[in-house]
Every structure is written in C-alpha cells, then in structure tokens.
Amino acid sequence: MFSQSNVTHFQLFWDESSTSKSTNNSPQTLSNAPLAQSTVSSNNTADLSEALAGISDKFSSLSDGIKSLDPFSTLAAANELKASLSNSNEETAQTALDKLQILSFTGIEGISTPYAFEITLINKHIRFDITQLLSKPVFLGFTPQGKSGNGVHGVVQAVKRGPISQHYAIFSIVITPRFSHLMKRVNQRKFLAKTVPEIITTILSEHGMQQGSESGFEFKLKETYPPRDFCVQYDETDYHFVSRLCQEEGIAYHFQHTPNNHKMIFTDAMPFFPSVAEAVKFMNDTGMVADSQALKYFDVSLASRTQTAAWRDYNFTNMKIPEGTSQGQQSQKGNEATEPNLEHYDYPSSGMDKARNEQLAKIEIERLRTDHLLGEGYSDIPELHSGYYITIQDHPSLDTMDAEKPWLITQIRHKGYQPQVLEAFAGAGSAASTTLPSQLHKYLDIDTELEFPVQNQQQGYFNVFNAIPQEITYRPARRHPKSRIRGSQTAIVTGAPGEEIYCDEYGRIKVQFHWDREGTMDENSSHWIRVASNWAHNGYGTVVIPRVGMEVMVDFLEGDPDQPLIKGAVHNGVNKVPYELPANKTRSVFKTSSSKGGNGSNELRIEDKAGQEQIFVQSQKDFDQLTKNNHTVQVNNNSHLQVNNEHSETIKKNRYTKNESEEHHLTQLDRKTQLLTNDHTTIGISQHTTIGTVQTIEAGQEIHLKAGMNLVIDGGLSLSLKAGGQHVVLNPMGIWMTTPQWTDGVPMEGTPAAPLLPLNQDKAVEVTSAPVVSHKITQAQQQHTPIVLLCGKKQGGTPADCPLSDCPCRKKEQGAMA
Numbered sequence: 001m002f003s004q005s006n007v008t009h010f011q012l013f014w015d016e017s018s019t020s021k022s023t024n025n026s027p028q029t030l031s032n033a034p035l036a037q038s039t040v041s042s043n044n045t046a047d048l049s050e051a052l053a054g055i056s057d058k059f060s061s062l063s064d065g066i067k068s069l070d071p072f073s074t075l076a077a078a079n080e081l082k083a084s085l086s087n088s089n090e091e092t093a094q095t096a097l098d099k100l101q102i103l104s105f106t107g108i109e110g111i112s113t114p115y116a117f118e119i120t121l122i123n124k125h126i127r128f129d130i131t132q133l134l135s136k137p138v139f140l141g142f143t144p145q146g147k148s149g150n151g152v153h154g155v156v157q158a159v160k161r162g163p164i165s166q167h168y169a170i171f172s173i174v175i176t177p178r179f180s181h182l183m184k185r186v187n188q189r190k191f192l193a194k195t196v197p198e199i200i201t202t203i204l205s206e207h208g209m210q211q212g213s214e215s216g217f218e219f220k221l222k223e224t225y226p227p228r229d230f231c232v233q234y235d236e237t238d239y240h241f242v243s244r245l246c247q248e249e250g251i252a253y254h255f256q257h258t259p260n261n262h263k264m265i266f267t268d269a270m271p272f273f274p275s276v277a278e279a280v281k282f283m284n285d286t287g288m289v290a291d292s293q294a295l296k297y298f299d300v301s302l303a304s305r306t307q308t309a310a311w312r313d314y315n316f317t318n319m320k321i322p323e324g325t326s327q328g329q330q331s332q333k334g335n336e337a338t339e340p341n342l343e344h345y346d347y348p349s350s351g352m353d354k355a356r357n358e359q360l361a362k363i364e365i366e367r368l369r370t371d372h373l374l375g376e377g378y379s380d381i382p383e384l385h386s387g388y389y390i391t392i393q394d395h396p397s398l399d400t401m402d403a404e405k406p407w408l409i410t411q412i413r414h415k416g417y418q419p420q421v422l423e424a425f426a427g428a429g430s431a432a433s434t435t436l437p438s439q440l441h442k443y444l445d446i447d448t449e450l451e452f453p454v455q456n457q458q459q460g461y462f463n464v465f466n467a468i469p470q471e472i473t474y475r476p477a478r479r480h481p482k483s484r485i486r487g488s489q490t491a492i493v494t495g496a497p498g499e500e501i502y503c504d505e506y507g508r509i510k511v512q513f514h515w516d517r518e519g520t521m522d523e524n525s526s527h528w529i530r531v532a533s534n535w536a537h538n539g540y541g542t543v544v545i546p547r548v549g550m551e552v553m554v555d556f557l558e559g560d561p562d563q564p565l566i567k568g569a570v571h572n573g574v575n576k577v578p579y580e581l582p583a584n585k586t587r588s589v590f591k592t593s594s595s596k597g598g599n600g601s602n603e604l605r606i607e608d609k610a611g612q613e614q615i616f617v618q619s620q621k622d623f624d625q626l627t628k629n630n631h632t633v634q635v636n637n638n639s640h641l642q643v644n645n646e647h648s649e650t651i652k653k654n655r656y657t658k659n660e661s662e663e664h665h666l667t668q669l670d671r672k673t674q675l676l677t678n679d680h681t682t683i684g685i686s687q688h689t690t691i692g693t694v695q696t697i698e699a700g701q702e703i704h705l706k707a708g709m710n711l712v713i714d715g716g717l718s719l720s721l722k723a724g725g726q727h728v729v730l731n732p733m734g735i736w737m738t739t740p741q742w743t744d745g746v747p748m749e750g751t752p753a754a755p756l757l758p759l760n761q762d763k764a765v766e767v768t769s770a771p772v773v774s775h776k777i778t779q780a781q782q783q784h785t786p787i788v789l790l791c792g793k794k795q796g797g798t799p800a801d802c803p804l805s806d807c808p809c810r811k812k813e814q815g816a817m818a
Contacts, residue, residue, distance in 0.1 A: 009144040010102040010416050010461070012119070013259055015137040097132070099123055100171070101421040105140065107152065107175075108444055109386035110411040112243070112252045112476035114180045116443040117152055117414070120162075120436060121171045122421060130159045133173055139259045140175065142382035142416065142461055150382045152414075153262040155180075157443060162436040172436045176443050177255055178215070179264055181207055182239035188515040191231040192527055196245045197221065199231060200266070203238050209264070217253075217264040220272040225249060226356065230527035232561035234483045234515075243445075244480040248350075250363035252476050254387025265387070270473055273408055275389040280381060282395040297378040297453070298395060305372040306342045309365035311349035311357045316530070317506075322354040344368055348558070367475035375407050375467040378453060382461050386412050389470065405470055412465035413450040419459055447479070484559030489513065490570060494525040495548040500595045503545050504528050509566065511552060529554075531566040547595070551575060578603075594620055680755040704751050 100121045107117030117140060133156050141151040154175030162170030182203070191199050197219055201211055210216040233241040246253060246266070253266045254273070267273065283294035314321055344364060351357035384390065389406040450464045468474060491511035495502025503509050508528035512519040519525045532555075535541045546552050550569050557563040571577050578591045586609040594600035600620035607614040617623075641647075689695075697703065705711060713719065719730040729736040 010105065010418055011141040011144075012100065012102060012121075013139040013141065014097045099125065100128075102140075102416070102418065103170075103421055104415075104417040106413070106415045106438075106440065107140075108411065108413045108440075108446065108449060109152075109255070110446055111254050111387050111408075111474060112246065113445045114177050114183075114239075114443075115152065115154070115255065115386070116157075116174060116176045116180075116440055117154065118172055118174050118438060118440040121173065123169050123171060124167065125169070128169055128171070130161055130171060133159045133171075138173075138175055139257075141259075142414070151257065151259070153257045153259065158439060160436065160439060170436060172439070174439060174443050177262055177264065178207065178209060179204075179239070180443065182242065183237050185238045186235065187233055187238060187241075188235060189233050189518055190513075190516060190526065191228065191233075192524065193227045193229060194231065195225045195227050196249050196251065197225060197266070199228075199245060200242055203242055204264075207238070214258070214263055215261040217266065220265060220267040220269075221251070222269040222272075223249075223359075228562075230562050230564075234485060234561040236483050239445075240480050243476075244482060247367075247476045247478050247480060250367065250475045252387075252474055254385075256387075257385070270408070270470055273387055273389055273474075275391070275406065276383055278383075279391045279393045280379070280384075281393045293379070293381045295377055295379045295381065295392060295395075298375060298392060299397075300373060300375050303372050303374070304339050306344045306365065306368045307339060308341070308343040309361040309368065310343060310345045311347070311351060311361045311364065312345070313348040313351050313357065315352045322351060322357050348560075348563075350562070363475055366473045367477060370468060370472065370474055370477070371410075371466075373469060373472060375469070376465075377467065378462070378464045380460065380462050382414075382463075384409060384412055384463055384465060386410060386465075390467065407467035407469055408474060409465050409467045410474065411446070411450060412463050413452070414461070414463045415452060416461045417459045445479070447477075483561065485556045485561050486559055488556075488567070489554050490551050491526075491554050491564075492521070493546045493548050493550045493552055494519075494521050494523065496523040499548060500598075501545055501547050507531055507543055507545055509546055509552075511554065511564075511566070513554075526564075529564050529566055532568075547593075549575070678756075682755045702751055704753070706753065 100123050103120045103122050105117055105119040107115060109115040119140060136156045137153070138156060139151055139153045143150055152175070155178055156173050157176045157180060158174040160172045162172060164170070185207075191202070194202075200217075204217055205211070212218060231245075236244070245251075249268070251266055251268045253264055256263050256265060256274070265272075280295045281292075282298060283292075283296060312321060346364065349357050349360050351360050386409050389408050391406050392404065395404075450466065452462065452464050491513045493502075494510050494512050502523065506528070508530050510523055510526045511529060512521050512525035516525070531544075531546060533542045533544070546566060546569055551572050552566050553568040553570060554564045555567045557565060578589045579587055586607060588606040588608070589603065591601050591603040591605070594602075601618070602620050603616065603618040605614075605616040605618075607616070715730065717731065721728040726738045728738075
C-alpha cells in the first residue's frame, strides 16, 4: 500500500553535473549524473565559514604587500586571492542550491500538453544568485522517500525573486519538460514524403531529444501513418507544429518520470498507457486527517456530444470526392443516455481515398466524444500522474459508474504545502508574507484549470484530477489549428539539374519558396504543384508550363500552406520583360524561348500604338496551320509573300483567282506546266508571246489557227509546210513543192475554238494584257502592209475553184491575160 503518512516532506534533487554559475548549457545535452538533495546542513555552514576565513587571510596578505610598496608581493597576493575566490565559488555552488527549501508548489499535468510546476523556495542567504537555477534539471520529490519516492522531473524554465525579509529570501521557479523548449523556436520549413512520426523525430532530435533514450521520447503506435506529400510548418513554433500533427492524426503523448530524467511517450491506442501499480482505495473525505492516503472523492458527469463524423476531400487525379463517415462509440453507462443524432462534417480532410477519410472520421468522432463521460476525483495519493490508469476500490457507486474498471487520468493538478520549513529560519515571520504572484499560467497550454475543493487548506500533498473509462478512446483535442497564409506568395521554379522545363504528366511543377532555408533549388525543393490555367478540360485547354528559374505567383487553397497552387508568373530584376518599358508599353507580347539553349524564340506580338498597329508572329522553325473548313483572308492594301526556298501548293479541287488589275509573273529559271485534261484561255484583246529561241507546239491530232481578219505566219528565213507526204518550202530562192501546182480543191475545216469560261466569274480573276511586245504582225498593222493570203483551191483544181473573193492566184492570172 501507499505511505501511511499524509504529511509529506517535499524535496528538490539538482543535477550535480550543472551546478556551475554558467547557464549556457543546453538542456538537450544534460548529463545523467547523480542528483544532490536540497537539505539544511550545519556542516555546510561551517565549511563556508572556514572558506571565508581563508579568503580573509588572503586579503591581509594583499594589504601588507600594498603597504610595503612591494609590487611583486602585491601581485602574488592578488593572484592567490583570485584563486581562492574562484575555488570558493566552485566549492559552494552546490552548497547554495542545497540550502533552497521548498515551502509550497502547485503544478498541472495533462495528456498531450506539457506539464508545469511552480515551486516556492526559501533561502537564508538573501543575496542568492538566481542565474544558476535557469535551465537546470531538477527532480521534485512528492514524498519523504526522496529519490526513491514519486515526483516530477523537469527543467527550470523561469526564476523569480520574491519578498526579502531580514532572515530569508523568497524565490519561485517553474519547471517544465524539455519539450517545452519547442515553444520558443518559430520556424518556416517543409517536409516532403514524410510520415508524422518521422517529422516529429526530426524536430525533437534537433532539440537534443533522441528516440529511445531515457531523456528523449518513444513511439508506441498501433496504426500505420501514410507519408504526407507536402507538410509545411509555417510561422509556427516547433511545439505548436508537433502538437498540431499529433492532434490531426489522433496521437496522444504523456510523460514518464524518474529521479534522473523524464521521457515523452507517443501513443495512439489505449493499451499503451501504463497503470498505477496498486489499486486506489476510496475513502470519503470527512475533513479529518486520515491514517493513510486515499481517494477522497470520485464521481462522474455526462455531457451530450456529436454522434457521427463525416470527412470529405477532392481527388483531382480522378475527379472523385471520397467521403468517409464514422459512428461514435459510447461507454456502457453512456449508452443508457439518450442523445440527439448530431453530425460533424468537415471539408477538406486531406484524405485522397475513402479508406483514409474513414480513418480520419473515426479519429474525429473519438476526439469529439472523449469527454462525454468524465470522472472527477480528489486525493492525497502522490503516485497519480496524467497518462496513467487507476483502478478504484471500495467505491459505493460501483454498480452505476463502472468505477471498478480502469480509468485513465487525462489531467491532474498537484499541490503541496509544508510551512514547517519556516521554522529553520529564526524570526522568519508568518507564511502570509511568502506569497508570490503566480506565473504558472504562462507555461500551461490548457483550456481549463482544475480547482481544489474550497475546504482544502491543509498542509501536505493533495491532487485533483479528471479521468475517462478505459473503453473510451482518448484523442487529443484540436487546440492547435494550422496556420493560414492569407493572400499569395511568390516562389522560384526549380527542377532537376540540366532541366529547363521540369514537370509531370499533369503539368505540375516544383518550386522553392523564399522562406525555405533548407531548400536545395532542385527537384527536391517541393512536391508537385498544380498550375492554374484560364481554360482546362479533357484533351483541350491552355497549357503553359512555367520554366526553371521563373518567379511564379503561388496561391493556397483555403489558405492551407500544404496546398499551394501556381496561378501566374512575374518578371523581376533578373528575368526582365521582352521589350524595354515604358518605351514599348503599347505592345502585348507572348514570347517563348527555345529549349534547350534559349537561342531562339516563337513570338506573338500585338502593337496597339495609334497609327502603328501591328500583329507580329514569329516561328523559330516550322509554322503549320490547319483549317478544317473555310479559310478566309482579306488584305485591304498590299500582301507580300517571300519564300527563301521552295513553295508548294496542293489544291484537291478547283482554284479561282481574280485580279481586278494587272498580274505580273517573273520566273528566272524554267517553268514546267502540265495539264492532264484541257486548257481553256480567253483573252479579251491581245496576246503577246515572245520566245527567245525555239517554240515547239505539238498536238496529238489537230492544231487549228483562225483569225477573224488576218493570219500572218512569218518564218523570217524559211517557212515549211508539211502534210500527207507533201511539203511546201518558202525561202529566198523561191517556193518549192514536192508536186506540180494543182488548182481547184476544197479546204479542210478545222475544229473551231470553244474555250470554256472560268467558273464563278464573279469570284474569279480576269486576266489582263501584258505589256506590248514587238511583233511582226503588229508591225505590219502599224505600217498598213497588206496581208498576203494563200489560194484555197483544191489539189488539181484551178484558181476559179478558190473560194476566196480576192484569191491572189486569180488576180495574177487575170493580169497576165490583160
């Protein structure tokens, strides 16, 4: 059983390895050296008097040296005095701590919150140096057994000097766990693809708390936690960040104490909480001093809570909205109560599938119902701590409260008072003068402090606590919300070494935020971040991938630092605008850079300057257009096309061209034209063709030349006509024929010209005459030279058979007869 005395003697045990006056030792590197007990010792006083006497002798030696004006003696005496003072400080540092006596203390422990104890100390030496207490490890013993008894181990976080009387000085100290140091460091950082336990391990190790060590922490987890793609600590203390992650995942923590250390335990299941070694005996408080320690009061309260939780989020990879729900569980006693069916619905949940959301919903409903059945107790048992199970014996209401089952202490407040220490200081005065303003609230992170019963003004040790039955799963309350980023930020696009454009299948990119001091400006600077577009759908929309080195605008969905979204890019002093501003302020530009290398660009430029409006399009290499129906281009002035290599056109149906004025063509080499069917040309006035050397015309069947008036064929030197094995040759020597001249005959009719007019003449282009070229027939017309016509008699006929009214043969024959 527990100790039979209810009048406790509280003691402090200091870490002897850090009794130096210097307070620069980090609490993360404290030694596990033996602890020194704070007791009042007359031997220590005698030792101190002897040390002071030795120092007095050194002062006398120094004085004699000064009087004799001997500099060497004076210097030697001064060095001896300095050494004596230094040794005295080292020898008496621990002695000064030992003289601190506990007058009273109060403290609060709770699951998933750091404990804090405020201890009022009395010291006979009113000039006590309080700096040697700060950051010092200490064990507060609740029982006379000292180091073998029960208590709390912590680190001194604050020291305060109180009233000073003629005989003693009052001090107060606050001790907390090493974990409280995390409240003093604010950071902005990110974690990639890390689980919550891995993130917690990283942060605690940075504070000197190692996993598995007696002064560190330990995980006792049932669940497996998925990695978080991108987890940001933004403008949060390390304590707030770790607490928030634990609360989001439903992980609780508590502390286990030894006289030399304390350890932080993380757990997510009820079986991992330890139990107090012995059952707690209930003994109703009668106001009388009991013979043994006992539970003096215990009762329960019921409160209506939410029945169901539903969590939902959006998964962009499949556009599904997974939702998970969970029904709350009650204790056996709670099931007898009637509660309204109330739901807690939350969005977004960070769960990308139904199973994850169901897990989060289960954690949430367990959190909301953690205290729907709450036990309240009051005792003088010093073995009780938060995060421990107790079993209650001899309670009169066991049948209705299930008190015989284990109850988990969720919060406990300790109090101790021993006024007898004032007796060690003669003429110390009353205890009322030892009261100091409390500073405990500065170091507690709880919503409600437990209060002791009003009648409890006794000396000794007492506690008051809350507890929940074992069958109710404990989940920490959401007391540390995620920081929100209000508005946008900018960041720099990053990627793998050597990459200018770095993205995934969804067009997501990676960036490094300006606040990220640990980033390496590469593919590990962030997770994949989606890029917003002004239009996006299945297989169509706009896609412009920000490139490595760009400064982009980043927004955050619902202000969540874990959900950034790229929404644009900005120029800066390094990445400057394409055209100098404000000189070209009327230009709107979309200009890219060839990748890799950046030695060229594609560009769309719109100039809006009045009188100089222009749309400029540049393709660094190929320019391809596809029009699946009509393509209409209207040019109200000039149009110029320059092709530095070849120009090819393929028209699968008709082509129509209409020139309302002239048409000019210049081909500096050969022109090759092939018509697979007919060629129809209609010329309104004249056609002029000049050929430098040879013109060859060949028809498979017939060539028909017809002139409405005159037809002139001018051979220059010779003219040959050949048909049917016969020929006629005209040259300066005369006219040569293969057979004698025949008269009569009938001319053969040729195929008359029947050219087809272009289709859609209103849209086609009518051909205009080319510049006049010198030609024989034109010259003959200009000089009024008569055109010579040949006789049209049939072979073997006479000139009388010629159908021409002005047959030259007939005129020649009539002239000869005259």
